Amino acid sequence: MKRIFSILLAVCCLFAFTSCAPVQKTSEIFAMDTFITQTVYTDNGDILRQTNEITRRLEDEMSRTIETSDVCRLNAAPGQDVEISDETAEVLKISLKAAADTGGAFSPALGSVIAAWGFGTENARVPEEAELASALAAADYRTVTLDGNTANTGGAQIDLGGAVKGYALDKAAENLKAGGVKSAIISFGGSIYAIGKKPDGNSYKIGIRDPQGSENDYMATIVLDGKFVSTSGTYERGFTEDGTYYDHVLDPQTGYPVDNGLVAATALCDSGILSDIYSTALLVMGAEKGIAFAEEHGVDAFFLTGDKQVVTTDGFAEKYGLTITNREYSLG
């Protein structure tokens, strides 16, 4: 009789030791002109594929280069009413509101200016002043109207590149949560969201890219607990002409790359699309205006200046366990 108890106890121990925790599944794909990764603890591998399908669908709807996308159809029909998908309409609506909120520091209607510079193509170059001036004149987001699913550009060229990755991150997070995922980290070209904590009980920790290093180098770490994070930097996708570096983040007011002493801005908030939009807007605004804007809008922000100073919104370091790992940088 006693032996039955000890065997039962042993079986219980076995179950306790080898309990079936969800296993780690990973996915890496290229979409939206960037690298998209998912690390998800789940027993359902299909859920990662679903995220990738959603991502590709959103790319098909909002790409600036896929001819059948809503964005391309809009841009091919200046001044005409065009029916767009629910999702494109939502991204456009949020983008137009953000453009107004940021005083034009973010704009979803910069297509003509981006094209004048040739960013995203192999022929990036400094445009002639007159060419840039006419491109800029045609880039007023206030000419864009949206009524339900009917959009009219009013002649502007739409470019949702500053919002769609963040939106896709929102949709990916929704998909994973709906699938019962309790632990995951997903990155859409450096815009990141984490669900829950790691299986070992620790919070997900992320690095903030070191503008001076390679893609794998970071200068500080933060803990990501339930917020979406995005970073805009002047260090990627630029080009050098006649010894001058031109970065791809354009100031919608001037049509020129930002040149305000900042090299990167990181925004944390409760929405992927807003963190994506705000990281760009904050970089365009500069540190001083950016801090004021972020604090007013409940966004946590982190700025890096060209002389390696870190500037943040109030309480950032405590809230996110900010640790500066590269001693060349200092908290200003």
Add this chain to the structure above:
Amino acid sequence: MMQKKLITKSDILFTVAIAAAVLLVWFFTLPRAEGKTVVIRRDGETIAALPLTEDTSYEVSGLYHNVFEIKGGSVRIVDTDCPNHQCEKTGSISRAGEAIVCAPNGVTATITGGEADVDGITGS
């Protein structure tokens, strides 16, 4: 009258044997602490998983060609005919979680195994 022992020698032996069996099963079902491996993917599909401990080179064909070199516990791209050579500029990687990305060719190389310092990097 001889009093019956509450616990006999064979009971102890039996318990020890069961406990040993449990520990053995537990030990063999523990996740293995693997050595570092570089996982190379093309269009999201894994095409190679190579240990970082063995020096070798590996060529990936696709739209373009990337030649990876594993040497002294790190991996880098030593030759590529892709348009922007961004993958080559990334240089050597050796820490868990680090990656080399060749977007034009749809190729990635990620180091797995071992504890990563961070779970992701936010950048533009």
